[in-house]
Amino acid sequence: MKPILTDEQLVTQLSQSSKPAFEEIYNRYWYKLFCISYHQTGSKEEAEELVHDLFESLWNRRLESNIKHLSSYLVISLKYLITNLVKSRITWRKYQEYVLLNKMQEISSTEDNVQFNDLSAAIDRAMKKLPAKTSRVFQLSRFENQSVKSIAKELHISEKAVEYHITRSLKLLQDDLWIYQTDN
Known part of the structure; x- marks a missing residue:
């Protein structure tokens, strides 16, 4: 039986490009992050995609990140991704409104x-x-x-x-x- 590593140990190993440490972080936090994401988006597919993006970013930035509290870091990072998703939805909706109203104005004029x-x-x-x-x-x-x-x-x-x-x-x-x- 392998020893259970602390978050701090996992972060240290992750910064050394340890794939087993990354896998352990993924296994430890995936479900919690998915639940948060699903609660915020209401979509299983979007929730999975956001969590995937978060872990992809974690791996890609493993050498430059300075994570002190892994759980907090992951939750805050996920909330940032969710905020960006919501902003992009709003921007898309505003664009659709603009096109619709613009067409209405063109026709009325x-x-x-x-x-x-x-x-x-x-x-x-x-x-x-x-x-x-x-x-x-x-x-x-x-x-x-x-x-x-x-x-x-x-x-x-x-x-x-x-x-x-x-x-x-x-x-x-x-x-x-x-x-x-x-x-x-």
Whole structure:
């Protein structure tokens, strides 16, 4: 039976490129990190990918890192990766909103009011396909310009739920309104 190494011993061995030390760190912390990641993302695939990225980074930076408390280091590093994922989601959602609203403005500024009226009717039909709460969240966000925080407070739901409903609305609108998109 091999001796159980402390985190400090594992970090020392890792800095010397010990693959068995890396494997022990992985085995010791993978599940805990996966649970944290899954709780934050709600997606098994994203959680696994984030934990994989964390361990890949740990191995790639093994010679330059100065880890004092392994458990804390891993959890904080994972939370940093999760934060970056959330920021990228927000950026992507903002981009989708920009494209959608830009297309709406292009059509409204053209002389062809029939197309604009068709688009308005298509938006109304798409909004009616949404569940009531999702539609309400989108209306408060996009048509009444309320913040995520104020919508969450008004509807008694979490900010994460508000973001989910907005993303869901945008996806449906994008899918339903694809015919109005142009190549330029």
